[in-house]
Amino acid sequence: MVQNKNKESNSVTSHDVARVANVSQALVSRAFSGKGRISPETRARILKVAEDIGWHPNALARSVVTGDAPLVAVVTARLNFDWRAQVLSHLLKSIQAWHLKPLLFYAENDDDVDRLLGETMEWRTRGVIVMAGDIRARRAEAIISGGQFLATLNRPANHPDAFSVATDNQQGGAMAASLLVDEGRRKFLVLSGPQNNWASALRTQGFVEAIRSRGESVIIWHNEAMTMEAGKECAAAFHGLRHHERPDAVFATDDALALGFMDGVRGQTGIPADLSLLGFDNLAASSWLPYQLTTFEQPLSEMVGRMVHYINLHQNRPQDAFCSTSPHRIGEDGVVYCLPKIIQRSTTKPTP
Amino acid sequence: MVQNKNKESNSVTSHDVARVANVSQALVSRAFSGKGRISPETRARILKVAEDIGWHPNALARSVVTGDAPLVAVVTARLNFDWRAQVLSHLLKSIQAWHLKPLLFYAENDDDVDRLLGETMEWRTRGVIVMAGDIRARRAEAIISGGQFLATLNRPANHPDAFSVATDNQQGGAMAASLLVDEGRRKFLVLSGPQNNWASALRTQGFVEAIRSRGESVIIWHNEAMTMEAGKECAAAFHGLRHHERPDAVFATDDALALGFMDGVRGQTGIPADLSLLGFDNLAASSWLPYQLTTFEQPLSEMVGRMVHYINLHQNRPQDAFCSTSPHRIGEDGVVYCLPKIIQRSTTKPTP
DNA sequence: CTGAAAGCGCTTACAG
DNA sequence: CTGAAAGCGCTTACAG
Helix, strand or coil, X not given: XXXXXXXXXXXXXXXXXXXXXXXXXXXXXXXXXXXXXXXXXXXXXXXXXXXXXXXXCCHHHHHHHHCCCCEEEEEEECCCCCCXXXXXXXXXXXXXXXXXXXXXXXXXXXXXXHHHHHHHHHCCCCEEEECCCCCCHHHHHHHHHCCCEEEEECCCCCCCCCEEXXXXXXXXXXXXXXXXXXXXXXXXXXXXXXXXXXXXXXXXXXXXXXXXXXXXXXXXXXXXXXXXXXXXXXXXXXXXXXXXXXXXXXXXXXXXXXXXXXXHHCCCCCCCCCCEEECCCXXXXXXXXXXXXXXXXXXXXXHHHHHHHHHHHHCCCCCCCCCCCCCEEECCCCCEEECCEEXXXXXXXXXX | CCCCCCCCCCCCCHHHHHHHHCCCHHHHHHHHXXXXXXXXXXXXXXXXXXXXXXXXXXXXXXXXXHCCCCEEEEEEECCCCCCHHHHHHHHHHHHHHCCCEEEEEEECCCCHHHHHHHHHHCCCCCEEEECXXXXXXXXXXXXXXXXXXXXXXXXXXXXCCCEEEEECHHHHHHHHHHHHHHCCCCCEEEEECCCCCHHHHHHHHHHHHHHHXXXXXXXXXXXXXXCHHHHHHHHHXXXXXXXXXXXXXXXXXXXXXXXXXXXXHCCCCCCXXXXXEECCCCCHHHHCCCCCCEEEECCHHHHHHHHHHHHHHHCCCCCCCCCCCCCEEECCCCCEEECCEEXXXXXXXXXX
8 A cells, every 4th residue: 555655765776777777677686686687788787777876776675585684693792891892803704704794782781682682583684693691592492493593602502403612711710720730839819700700600610620629729709890900909808818828829710800910919919929820811911011911812713713614504605624623622511612722921930 | 476485494474473363464563563453462362372483573574664674784893903892882782772773894994894885775774884994975975865874983974964973183182292292391202103094193193283383393103003012113213212312202193002112111211200101092901000191082972972862863863952061173074073081190290 | 453455675487 | 688477574554
């Protein structure tokens, strides 16, 4: 029936192009799709006309017709922190290379994520990539059973047919423990994040278990936020301890805590003279002159590479087998855990 | 004619919902849109059925029908550097609040941008936000004349009906000059970026003009990249100068250069004893203990706020008038230039 | 309150 | 090589 033409945009359609080019509408479709026979001359004419009147094929209509939108949903959260901006860069690059368009869903907080995943469904995307919050099993099932792929970064997908990659935080924690024990350290402290922070909790757990398995004991300081400020407060608390009580080995579950701790003890406690310090994440600043922090690098390219490989597989795209010499393991939860890499700098003693 | 049903996804439609709910397809549409009469009972029944069989309205089809897709295109580039991730966070949050979906276009390099703007057109978005590369006047015209809005951040839009906000880099440079001159400094050096970097070039220009207008002279060192490393190399070059040739006032056109310079001179040249140093951008690290860099903060929230206000206006959304006490000026190019804010820390002498 | 039907802007067999 | 027409999955007056 009578449709309100959008008043603002005098919406040009392929019919308009067809009219001025003196061809059928079907032909302008063929001129742009490259599918179906069309003589080079008419094609050129049509392209010219379209250019002149400023028409571009309507991707929305095309997607409805073909039943396939070249879209992928990306669920993310605050970019001003941590690894997300970095990973997002990698990911957007790959998505672009596939000629897909990323539709972003930005979560204010982790509880938002399930709602966003719901909105995701309306856009009939090829799949969804999740790098924030938790995925409920029901939601995962809805996505997968709709034929979409589901890929998650640094969190479990809670579905057997989804794909999850994560840093092996637990193993990283264990590696940190080994390193500090091998240095001859005896009194261990972990500067940890909130208990419900997946990464931080696993790093802590891996560290603590490894230390305890050697018969040593550890103290854990949980922080509400994993920030420089929190790290500094830990330093103040550290100086509040009597000398003989002070740990000589500190594992911070992320670099921000570690760097803040360093600034907090600067000039009062020598590192690594009085204590060894290990961080996690390898922030850019960790390599800078005043810090030179020994830390773990998350294998981000490796993880993104694996995810990209999985998605290509799902899209039936021809590709080489994924080969990587980087160590990894498959968890009971189906997550591919990639080993973080230790970056030895000056806050631990040089290994002989 | 016969359509190939997508083999993978046994695409559920509103007809399927209608069938099992025993109503017409039109009614399921009404159940979800909230427009048109429908009894609460049938509505509830339909919603239940949809939930059961996992149907969500198809946003693509809806957009085709209504001639209006709740989409906005965002053109950006590498997020692992500078202010972009931060601004993107702000922006995504606002876009989400409007119930619009951001479609991301990621530019590998600035030359990509025009091509991406072209792709943008296919999605019939409400408008496009550009925070990377240059906008050609023809392209801007195509976007605007199609009824879309065009908003650009930290670059001119090259169209009278577009909206551009930017940091007032030139004025920032001039402020830097004033501050150093008022300190009594006499020998000026600017650590600048590539000549074709818009922000860096304007910061440099503002600084140099202000210094020259006072009858003093300046030397400029251009760097290919605005990185810590480049800053360190500048420090080495600085130490290569004879003592009496050494500048006593350094303006780096971004914080990375400044921080690298600080690390390069650390322990050899006192700051601010031997020289004053000013950066630009106020990176998180600039406030950290080993740096305490005096620098300029870009008024990012202010800029995003103005952009959001403009976009709301374009969308005919009711809102309060934009009021801000922050100083700004409208350039001849139509760009709204917002004054950066100086953050005094310890690399300049305290003002009396 | 509900349904039948026209229409959105495209793509794609099919017939010429 | 080209066009007429059916169809994609919806929304929306219109008639009941």
